[in-house]
Structure formats: C-alpha cells, structure tokens
Amino acid sequence: xxxxxxxxxxxxxxxxxxxxxxxxxxxxxxxxxxxxxxxxxxxxxxxxxxxxxxxxxxxxxxxxxxxxxxxxxxxxxxxxxxxxxxxxxxxxxxxxxxxxxxxxxxxxxxxxxx
Amino acid sequence: xxxxxxxxxxxxxxxxxxxxxxxxxxxxxxxxxxxxxxxxxxxxxxxxxxxxxxxxxxxxxxxxxxxxxxxxxxxxxxxxxxxxxxxxxxxxxxxxxxxxxxxxxxxxxxxxx
Numbered sequence: 001x002x003x004x005x006x007x008x009x010x011x012x013x014x015x016x017x018x019x020x021x022x023x024x025x026x027x028x029x030x031x032x033x034x035x036x037x038x039x040x041x042x043x044x045x046x047x048x049x050x051x052x053x054x055x056x057x058x059x060x061x062x063x064x065x066x067x068x069x070x071x072x073x074x075x076x077x078x079x080x081x082x083x084x085x086x087x088x089x090x091x092x093x094x095x096x097x098x099x100x101x102x103x104x105x106x107x108x109x110x111x112x113x114x
Numbered sequence: 115x116x117x118x119x120x121x122x123x124x125x126x127x128x129x130x131x132x133x134x135x136x137x138x139x140x141x142x143x144x145x146x147x148x149x150x151x152x153x154x155x156x157x158x159x160x161x162x163x164x165x166x167x168x169x170x171x172x173x174x175x176x177x178x179x180x181x182x183x184x185x186x187x188x189x190x191x192x193x194x195x196x197x198x199x200x201x202x203x204x205x206x207x208x209x210x211x212x213x214x215x216x217x218x219x220x221x222x223x224x225x226x227x
Contacts, residue, residue: 033215042220043220
C-alpha cells in the first residue's frame, strides 16, 4: 500500500460529460502529480502541484484542469469527454520535488468513456 | 514520439532464465528511475540511478546507468514468476524548480513457472 488514495476506482461515463477524479496524497507529502496511462501512449505526465501551487504542466488538454486544496488533496477535472480520454489516470505524491524524493503512486482511476 | 524507448516491448521466459531490458534515449537525463507495475496497481519505484556508469543491485536485479546518462539497463538473474510485471524506466527532465518524469513505453515481462 503506497498510502496514496484515489477515488473512484472505476468510472464509466458518456461522451460530452464531465468527471472529477480525486487523490489523497501520502501523509506529509506536499507534491501531487497526475499521469494518464493508455495502451498506445504509455504513462504521460499531465500536471504537478506543490503545496497548493501549480509547478509544471505536461501533455494536459485544455479540457482538463486540476487543483490542489489546502488539505493537500487534489482533484483532476475532465470535461467534454471524448472516447480517446478513456485511460487509467494515476496520481502520485512525494515529499519534495527533487529526484531524491521518490514518487508514490496510487492504484489509479480507470475511466471509460462510451 | 517516445523520448525513452524501451526494448523489448514484450518478453516471455521460463523461470530460472536471465534477461536484460533496455531503456534508450537521445536525451541526457539528470537521473533515471525504474518502476514495476502490476495489473490493477500503480507503478512502484525499484531504483534511482544518478551518476553516469552507476550500477545498483537489488537482490537478483542489477540496474546500470549509461556513461553518457542517455540509457539504462535492467538485468534480472534467475527470474521468478513473482518478477512478472510491466517494467518502466523514467527519466527526469529538469524544468526550473519542478521535476517532470518522462516514462518509457514499458517492457511487459512474463515469467512462466
């Protein structure tokens, strides 16, 4: 158990809809990262927050947004969903942002857009 | 285009065999990590290598970082069915004060009893 909690575990929704994925980092971890994993693209970095502030953006679509709250949990909002958004979405947390601070991944949310 | 290319993509071997998985890039990374991911779970960090030429051992697993810090390899000796999983390498790209890991496409290893 990594200590990172992601909810829900599975999500099935229709095209055009909006969903919110939630992540609770390990106790004491200030950094939260979001990744998307699909069969054809592998694990893609979406966005990184540190102590409530956005630190880096990766391949995140404009239809997607995220935030980290004062209690350090984070939410990833996906809107105007398309079939291609179907994927596993992982949250990871770490104490700091340097490479000496390993990432701890949650078990992901499997999103299916029909 | 994948910044990190892993090979082979799939590998199926018998218990007791040795194997090597490769992670290659044209970019220089400040550090490189190896993760293992099992079905229904997130990736779990195995090792971080930082210095060019560095070799790290974790029981039957040996990790090497290339001298130029562009490539890495993972060697497993006497593979066990418990080694089955998706092996991912990830390189760190420095971006100001933030860290961004770029993951390879992975090697799916199956060890048959």
